[in-house]
Amino acid sequence: MHIASTDLLQRYQRWRRVAEPGFWIVLTVLQASVNSWLVWQDLQRTGVNTPFWEVAVWEWSSNLVLLALVPVVVLAGQYRPLHLVFQRQNLRWHLAASVVYSLVHVAAMVALRKLAYWSAGSDYDFGNWWRELPYEYLKDVRAYFLVLLAVGFYQLLLMRWQGEATLLGEPDEGPAVEPVQQPERFLVRKLGKDFLLPAGDIEWIQAWGNYVNLHVRGHDYPLRSTMAAIERRLDGKRFVRVHRSYIVNLDFVQAITPLESGDARAVLSTGGEVPVSRRYRDGLKSSC
Template sequence: MNRFHNKGLKGIVSKLQHFQQNKLRYEILFLVCYFIINATILATSVVMEAQRKSDNLPFELWEPFIWEYTSALSTLMLFPCIIFFLNKAPLNWQKIKQSLAIYFAASSLFSVSHVAIMVALRKLIYLSQAGSYDFGNIAYEMLYEYRKDLWAFIFFVAAIHAYRFILSRLYGEANPIQEGEEEKTTDAPVSIERLLVKKLGKEFIINVTDVEWMESSGNYVNLYINDRIYPLRSTLGKLSEQLIDKGFCRIHRSHAVKLDAIESITPLSSGDSEIKLKSGKVLNLSRRYKEHFKLSLT
């Protein structure tokens, strides 16, 4: 029984690792499929409702699909902005009124941007069909659209938080293991030796010296060890300082690398360089961090 259990657990871990390595592709695929399916259902609902009321449609059959697809496309284009906003302005429960005011302002900006892109796309499409698109009374239509966009914004925020929470439990969020009980008496960064990872009902101890490179990901830093990824709640700047005595160096605003994991460095005509790791991974060395990187090598 234990043999089959362990085999099944390894299979789950393998699938999680595959998902981690292709996470962005799967996320984009899911979002595109979701918006296409949702827009198609809404468009066909408009057609069916109109047919129920009259045998003659008050619009061309293709128009509801243009209305819904342009709305979906504009939302899809703005989705990275929502994620960026959540990373920069996470909900602060200690200052909830201030956070709600910021989120209300963000939802208003989201709605205005959504409508602007949507209407622009519709006007271009109608123009290509030798027609014209009339948005209607701006004040009324903006209020009408904001009513829907506010609910969509709330749904997206909740869905993103739920998605991140589930991933943190499946991936196994890493946490530094405190060395001793001494109180911190200086402002210097506390060095990290090992990490504790709780994943799929088990606990793992990871030495930070096994980490090959690190990548900033919102409120987390993804730690790469071979083909595995462990998220740690921190900023890349702070974590790089904590691991500087372990031979890590920041090489980009989004990346840091362990110096012993580097195989070769290739200068580029742009002034940047490519760093190839022994694992085969290629990272960009930004001009901004090149001088600091050279000093780290000495």
Template sequence: MTEVQRADKFKQHFLMHQRLWCTVLLLLWGALNVLVLTTTVLMDAASFGRPLPIWEPLCWELTSTTAILLLIWAMTIVLPRWIENKPWYQQALLHLLLTIPFSLVHVLTMMALRKLWYWLAGSLYQPFDAGWWYVLFYEFRKDFMSYFLILFVISGYRLMVLRLRGEATYVPTGEKSVPVEESPPQQLLVKKLGKEFLIHTADIEWVEAAGNYANLHVGAAVYPMRITMARLAELLPAPGFIRIHRSTIVSSRAVAHIEPLDTGDHRVTLKDGKVLSLSRRYREHFRDSLAVGS
């Protein structure tokens, strides 16, 4: 087996078992983090002539890392569902606000675990001798940076996965084909795992913005395409594809039902159960497009 074949095999395994790889990589990071920080505390304590029993700094770092790992898992669920489909300025504000519950959950979780550990060890854990507000502020400073570092790593990981999956491009129908402005393309050439596949635009269920890319959702598969949402909305055949949000385009064939919300926006549920947001800005256009397509 050549180096190229081995690399391609590894890439395929990574893409097919992402949950396994994510779990393994996070656990490896957690173990390394606990090891480095625990030994750092022990070395610092020894240098000041106040040696500690190994179990105490191990307890501190292991409980903190455990809480962070649980929060990373929660972020991977919350961010795509409720944050990433909003305009950038709303996302920025929400991320700033989310640092507060992030820090609170981190502190309360690790404190509860530490109290349990100390109790099992026959000792007493009293972290708030300096006062609740002092401890919470002390931890928030670090958690604020941790939140955005985790956010950066998650975004980088997703970008890496998109690049490994490949990119989608429109396939010209011939040398004398009609320009795309007059004739919307009906198929895409998809490069994925070292191979090229043809998918029909009619098979696309919905599209979401992802930085400089648009993610095309076809069943359980996702294909990134380097294009703006505005340009893609012009290219995809109407009225089959409808813009429902600044960051979302949906196929009318994939829509199951629509629900109004108290905010004036609507919730669009697809036939596969996926829930998308229909903003007020695109509501009338959405209804008109459905009427034309019916």
């Protein structure tokens, strides 16, 4: 069964770039189609003879804009990770982002509807904006957080599927080949095989619930640990805490970009960026 799971993962990786957007496209098509039919049927039952094409325009315009906004929510989740959402500062940030998300959704949706009605020789009226916007926001904030949760759960599931890291323990007999309290390598299980991951290859480490993610060449390997515990086990001359949720490998830091908020961004030689909070910014500069 494990071999079958490994084969399935290998096949999925080949199709991942198609499968991920394909999932959202199929979901959008199904949702817009089913909702169009159900809403039209409800209108017919109440005696409102609205043409089906109008109902289809309402549903498809809304769902197509929501589909286009999925990558934006994914980026928001990467900027403010899922497990940090319910911290007060991050929750405020995501709530503010959901307002912008809703405004963009409504504006683009109305524009598409007006264009569709105009092409049919008719005119579309959205109604009273001050009354309709709060109603639309209540739907959009739910959609925003549902996408955020779905993407976060998928990413965590994929990371666990791809491989999980463990610390090398003391051998049953004889001395350890390297310091166990400051490991130079991690044991990673991936695709049914165990291999050693040099600590120096880790670009950054990110907190994720009960795990920390070791980021290496575009891949994340979850390790069951806390940030404080893993920080104590790493070489302090190479790995530096830059955020309550991030540790960075100094060997990969190429530049430090200050932000207006007082925080900063560590730009890595691999092209990635790691957030640096103002609390740790001076320490990072002195370490570099």
